[in-house]
Amino acid sequence: MMNNAAVDAVVDGLKKAGVNFISLMPDSDFSGLQKRVVDDLGFTYVPVSNEAIGVGVCVGAWLSGKRPALLVPTSGLLVAAWPLTSLCMAWNLPLLLLIPYRGDIGDAFWLMGPYKDTTEPLLKVLNAPYSVISKNEEISKAIIDAQGSTISWQRPVAVLLTGETIK
Amino acid sequence: MKRFDCLKSLAAILDPEAIVVANVGPISREWNALRPSDANLLQVNLGLCAAVGLGIAVSLPHRQVVMLDGDGNLLLNLASLADLGSQDLAHIIHIVLDNESYEGGGGLRSATAGKADLAAIARGAGIPNATVATTLEEFETAARRGLDHPGHFFIVAKVEQGSVAKLPTLTIDGKEGKYRFARYIEATEGIEILRPRYTHI
Numbered sequence: 001m002m003n004n005a006a007v008d009a010v011v012d013g014l015k016k017a018g019v020n021f022i023s024l025m026p027d028s029d030f031s032g033l034q035k036r037v038v039d040d041l042g043f044t045y046v047p048v049s050n051e052a053i054g055v056g057v058c059v060g061a062w063l064s065g066k067r068p069a070l071l072v073p074t075s076g077l078l079v080a081a082w083p084l085t086s087l088c089m090a091w092n093l094p095l096l097l098l099i100p101y102r103g104d105i106g107d108a109f110w111l112m113g114p115y116k117d118t119t120e121p122l123l124k125v126l127n128a129p130y131s132v133i134s135k136n137e138e139i140s141k142a143i144i145d146a147q148g149s150t151i152s153w154q155r156p157v158a159v160l161l162t163g164e165t166i167k
Numbered sequence: 168m169k170r171f172d173c174l175k176s177l178a179a180i181l182d183p184e185a186i187v188v189a190n191v192g193p194i195s196r197e198w199n200a201l202r203p204s205d206a207n208l209l210q211v212n213l214g215l216c217a218a219v220g221l222g223i224a225v226s227l228p229h230r231q232v233v234m235l236d237g238d239g240n241l242l243l244n245l246a247s248l249a250d251l252g253s254q255d256l257a258h259i260i261h262i263v264l265d266n267e268s269y270e271g272g273g274g275l276r277s278a279t280a281g282k283a284d285l286a287a288i289a290r291g292a293g294i295p296n297a298t299v300a301t302t303l304e305e306f307e308t309a310a311r312r313g314l315d316h317p318g319h320f321f322i323v324a325k326v327e328q329g330s331v332a333k334l335p336t337l338t339i340d341g342k343e344g345k346y347r348f349a350r351y352i353e354a355t356e357g358i359e360i361l362r363p364r365y366t367h368i
Contacts, residue, residue, distance in 0.1 A: 021226065046225055047253070048218075049246035056215040057250075060188075060222020063208065063349055065358040068222075086212035087219075091341035152364040 002100055005136045006165040007032045010098065011040070013143030014069060019096065020044060021061045023054040024071035029100040029166065033071065051076035055083035059093050067147070069096040074103050074115035077122060084126045084156060094150040094157075097128065098143070101162035104132075119160070128156040134163025168303055170264045170326040171197050174235070176307045177262070178202045180314060182231055184355060186223060189235035190216040192271050193330045194264055198235055200335050205351035210341055214243035217261065221251050224259045227356070231258045231314070238265040238279045239272075245288065251319070252293025260313040260320045261294075266328045274328060289321040297321040 002010070010033055014022075021044045022037045024030065037043050044066065048054040051072050058068035072080055077099060088095055101107075103115030123130045129149065133142045142159045150157040170193070178201040181187075188208045189195045195209035211219050220234035241247070241263055251261065267280035279285060289297040296318055300306035306324050313320030339347070349360040 023222075044225060046221070046250070048250050050244075052214070053218040053221075053244060053247055053250055056211075056218025056247075057222035057225070060219040060224075061226045062222075063219075063345065063360070064223045064226035064352055065356060065360050066222075066226045083212070083215050083218075087215060087341075090212070091345050093345065148364055151362070 001028060002030050002033055002161065002166050003136075003164070004032065006139060006161065007036055009136050009139035009165075010143065010161075011036055013140035015042065016140060017096070017144045017147035018067045019069045019143075019147060021046070021058070021066035021068040022071065023048055023057045023061075023068065025049065025051055025054060025073075025076060027071075027073045027076070029073050029102060030071050051080040052083050055080050055087060055095065058095050059083070059087050062094060069098055069147075071098045074099060074101060074112070074119045077119060081122060081126060084128065088156050089127055092154040094154050096143070096147050096150050097156055097158035099158055099160050100166050101132065101160040102166070104160075104162040106163070123158055126156065128158050130158035130160055132160045132162060133165060136165055139165060168301065168306065168324065168326050169329070170194070170266065170324070171201075171331045172303055173262075173264065173306050173324050173326060174198055174201050176303060177233070177310050180307075180311060181233065182314075185231040185233055186227070187233045187235060188216055188220040188223065190237055190240045192237065193334070194235050194237060196334050196337055197330060199337055205347040208348045209337065209344055213240055216240055217247035217251060218244065220259070220261065221247065221254070224256050225254060227352075228257060232260075234259070234261045236261060236263045238263055238267060238285065239269045239277045241285065242278055242283070248289050248292035248294065252289070256319045257317045260310065260322065261289075262310070262322045262324060264326050265323050266326050268328055270328050286321065286323045294319055294321045297323075299323045299325065301325045
């Protein structure tokens with residue numbers, strides 16, 4: 001689960017990056033962040049029932065002038081792969097993805113193991129560049145940089161949060 | 168009831184600035200023939216029309232948003248209805264042009280040809296203004312009610328398979344459609360959406 005310092009850094013980065021719209025499927029990995037986002041009037045918050053809907057919602061929001069970010073667990077990235085292909089790749093659409101990197105080396109839960117095999121290769125084939133961030137102090141700048149790149153490049157850019165950020 | 172006739176009757180009463188999101192296939196081609204406009208976001212891929220419409224409706228709550236969906240399209244991502252129903256949307260009409268089949272896939276029956284009742288599912292998802300129209304008159308009445316009253320309206324239009332002869336081909340792809348739609352929103356909302364960066368932020 002994302003720790004409090006990481007949550008603070010994520011919110012700081014999102015605000016400095018101009019993000020004002022958050023979509024996520026409620027998940028234990030970012031429950032602390034979810035509470036902060038819901039209570040923060042600076043974010044339009046749209047919970048969704050699966051991550052594919054989340055991509056579609058963020059695409060609609062961006063086309064309407066919002067600056068969205070989608071919070072995705074590594075398992076949900078597989079669900080999101082469908083619209084990341086059929087919308088973001090086909091239409092050249094931007095999207096900031098924040099992904100708690102469950103399944104990275106050091107994640108002891110056996111059920112997360114397959115996501116080490118899927119997450120980074122999937123982002124590569126989805127034409128979505130990414131940063132892997134393991135220290136809380138690096139989170140905010142990584143989000144700001146990713147947001148600038150996704151807007152300018154018109155393709156998804158992801159920040160994978162691992163190491164101390166999710167312990 | 169023919170899908171084209173439903174769309175024709177809708178085009179006749181729809182505000183030119185109403186935003187229309189339509190799924191890929193003959194619905195987009197028919198709507199483009201009837202109301203060509205940069206206020207249209209056409210050819211949204213299978214299963215995602217409702218999700219994209221939700222994002223637009225939440226972001227621009229003062230704008231009239233119409234979603235032109237298909238039965239197979241909505242069935243693919245049915246949870247979208249629950250997410251739409253969870254929001255208090257004041258100016259949205261979600262129309263499902265339900266031909267009870269996967270017409271583009273060869274015409275095989277969809278679940279709505281059997282026991283699935285999309286209007287009942289929508290009501291169960293928190294969208295009380297859900298109706299089924301089986302005649303053009305019923306469709307026009309339901310569409311006009313949705314346009315004349317604030318709220319979230321869901322209309323299942325039971326239509327026949329088939330389109331009209333000599334339907335114009337869409338000549339723009341999603342990339343061009345994206346730019347046109349975003350520029351249209353920029354112009355009508357007085358906001359900036361598209362701005363490439365030239366320096367590091």
